[in-house]
Amino acid sequence: MSTTHLIISRPWEKDLSFNSNLDEKYANRVQEIAEKELKEDEKTREQCLAHLREWISQNRDIDNCILDDSFLLRFLRSKKYSLHMAQQMLLKYLNLRKCFNHIFYGLDYMDEKFMRLLHVGYIFPSPFVDKYGRRVVITTPKKFDTSIYTSTDMARAHMLTYETLVDDEDTQILGVTHVGDLAGASPSLITMWSVTEFATLLKWSEQSFPMRHKEIHLIHMPTMYKYVYDFAASRVTQKIRDRAKLHDTMEQLHQTLDPSLLPSEYGGIMSSKEMAELWIKELANKRERLLSFDKMNLLSDRGIIRRRSKINEADSLNGSFRRLDVD
Structure with missing residues (x-):
């Protein structure tokens, strides 16, 4: 059976109390996974962050994009530091927020x-x-x-x-x-x-x-x-x-x-x-932090590369699930 721990203390050890040694072990383990699964190291991270920021600053279709490391690393890590794919995911993310603004905007837990x-x-x-x-x-x-x-x-x-x-x-x-x-x-x-x-x-x-x-x-x-x-x-x-x-x-x-x-x-x-x-x-x-995301905007989706496939048929579906036999 695997061991389990409070996220607050971040350990992989069978000890729920926080201490610096456990926190250091957790950080080292996370770094190992980043290197192995995402091909992340300090040089790659810094170079890709710099290139992504420069690309955003020159992209006239992106307005008020958040530029801190944590936000941009979402996309670089998701695409294992493929800069082009991370750029495309960022454009698609902003487009998703725009097209479904009734879902993505105003995410206030106090609502x-x-x-x-x-x-x-x-x-x-x-x-x-x-x-x-x-x-x-x-x-x-x-x-x-x-x-x-x-x-x-x-x-x-x-x-x-x-x-x-x-x-x-x-x-x-x-x-x-x-x-x-x-x-x-x-x-x-x-x-x-x-x-x-x-x-x-x-x-x-x-x-x-x-x-x-x-x-x-x-x-x-x-x-x-x-x-x-x-x-x-x-x-x-x-x-x-x-x-x-x-x-x-x-x-x-x-x-x-x-x-x-x-x-x-x-x-x-x-x-x-x-x-x-x-x-x-x-x-x-x-x-x-989440509410600040509403300042971002995609002025045009022309930079998004789209591929036709069977999954695109979902866009042409009509109606609701009421037609299913759910009795």
């Missing part, structure tokens, strides 16, 4: 709907890291009340979570693990989405949002959700499909993922309420 979703525990990362040092994002769809919230509220809750997490440089390097418990999820969660928006968000977000999705664990999937899962799988890359695992029982999940990472309701050592409260404190620290 009433956000706060209610946070308190009920719909989505939050565990305060513990797994054996790879990754944050584990826990989503519980049954806690999303469709009589109160919309598909836009759902998407914004996820983007608030992901934008906050990926602003951490360790997360940029190590990636994220996802756990979704679909037990008791209502069919109305499916039918509230239009097929077009759902498919486009899936495709564009994978191409445009700089987050490394390393593991995706889904448990207790009702038969009606299998249709949506298959649909979603057809709209993402093989790499993401390979990282998604379905589990029929909590015991099966525990064989793959240390239960102490999870809320006490799922066999862990801390309640989901306590985890959500810790997450709210993290969100408070990032509030002004």
Whole structure:
């Protein structure tokens, strides 16, 4: 069984207290992973940052782009320091924000709907890291009340979570693990989405949002959700499909993922309420940072290179998931 630790202390050792030696070991481990998986070293990092800043400053289509290291490294690390690919991802990211501004703008955790979703525990990362040092994002769809919230509220809750997490440089390097418990999820969660928006968000977000999705664990999937899962799988890359695992029982999940990472309701050592409260404190620290992203703008998408493929068919879909048999 893997060891698990509070993200605040950053260790890989079986000791939840913070000390400089453990923190140094964590930093060294992160650096090793950056070098091995992302081909990152100090010289490469500094050279690519300088080139990316120069390119942004000369690009007339980009307005008010954030230029600090942490923001730009999102894209360089996501594309393993391929400068051209990082440039394209940055353009696509800004275009994604612009095209779906109702989802990406004004991500303020103090918004009433956000706060209610946070308190009920719909989505939050565990305060513990797994054996790879990754944050584990826990989503519980049954806690999303469709009589109160919309598909836009759902998407914004996820983007608030992901934008906050990926602003951490360790997360940029190590990636994220996802756990979704679909037990008791209502069919109305499916039918509230239009097929077009759902498919486009899936495709564009994978191409445009700089987050490394390393593991995706889904448990207790009702038969009606299998249709949506298959649909979603057809709209993402093989790499993401390979990282998604379905589990029929909590015991099966525990064989793959240390239960102490999870809320006490799922066999862990801390309640989901306590985890959500810790997450709210993290969100408070990032509030002004996330709101500052709204100043960025893409004046034209002419610099984005588009490739035609089967996945582009998602853009032409119409209607909603109401046509599915979800009874």
